[in-house]
Structures are given as C-alpha cells and as structure tokens.
Amino acid sequence: NAGVTQTPKFRILKIGQSMTLQCTQDMNHNYMYWYRQDPGMGLKLIYYSVGAGITDKGEVPNGYNVSRSTTEDFPLRLELAAPSQTSVYFCASSYGGEGKQYFGPGTRLTVT
C-alpha cells in the first residue's frame, strides 16, 4: 500500500492564482482530512469528509474548497491565493472517526 499520497510536493503561486492540491489514499478509509501547518505551530483542520459526497468545514476553512466524489480522492482547492495561505498542507485519512489518522508527506506552498 502506498498509504496517503499528495501532489505536488512544492508549489509557488502568485497572489490571486488558483490551484488544486491532490490527495489520494489506498487504504479504503472513509474519513479524510486536510490540515495546514504554519511555522512553529501545530496543525489546524481546514476541511474534512466522512465519506464520498460528504464534506464539512474545520477550524480554518476560509479561502479553501473541497470535494469528495470517490472514497480514494479528496482534493483541496485554493481560489484567489493570498500570502496568508503560505503554509505546509497535509492530507490525512482514518478508518472511522476514532481511528488512527495517517498522514501524507505534505505540500509546501508559498504565495508571493
């Protein structure tokens, strides 16, 4: 199993551009999550999904959108990128809400 994979690994955006961060898991987990990690801080939940077709906001959803059309994929869309969105983005998945969360390798995004 590859586990949780994310693409791209690195990206530089100009202010106002848009992009989609890709996340795929092959563990047949029903729950998936997007977090961001700012320097020296813990992770903050952006969006989560409890199954295909079901998504909801986390702690810091502004400026982001998600969709979940399949069990495996959970892309994160950034519209009109802003410098405040410079961060490392992690995707995670779990089997059930009380399961261990398994993380992808992260995407380092810089908005200039």
Add this chain to the structure above:
Amino acid sequence: GIQVEQSPPDLILQEGANSTLRCNFSDSVNNLQWFHQNPWGQLINLFYIPSGTKQNGRLSATTVATERYSLLYISSSQTTDSGVYFCAVGGWGGSNYKLTFGKGTLLTVNP
C-alpha cells in the same frame, strides 16, 4: 474549543537517555493521538490512546483521562528519535475525529 498544552517545548538529550513528554488538555476527550514529525516533515502516528497505557518498542504512552493529561515516554533514545512530537485530541459529542493539536515538543538527540 479544547486547549492542548505540551511540555517541555524543547528538549535536548544525549543518545541513550530517557525522556518524558507531557500533554495537558482542558476538557474531557474521546480521542487522543501522539505523532512524531521527523526532520523531513513526515508525520507518523505513534499511538491512539484516549485512556490507559500502550507500549511500542522503546516508546510507551499513558493517558489519565480523568486528570486530563497524557505522557509519552521514550527510553534509550536514538538520534532517529529527533523531531517534533505532537499530541492531538478530539472531544465528545460525535466529532471526536476533529483533532486539536498542541504546539509540539522539539526533541533533539545528540550522538
């Protein structure tokens, strides 16, 4: 929301030493997980431990839910143990999967 405090913020050890990392939380929890973020940024789940004690090799963890704290023990530390250790908790009420992370403990193990 639940507040999570980890201590110490930084810890420097010589290889072979033992250490204890602490996680305090402000409300009762139904989900508690410990993670290790290695120097390359990868997050590894160490334990799912909302209560009780678990051991995995040189690592063990104990959560005393009634007193709102968890401890992570690292014995005979190795340089590969270096990195940041995060505690993350989820509350009751059907949303225990929405984890709140502490700021972490930065562990440096010197050879």
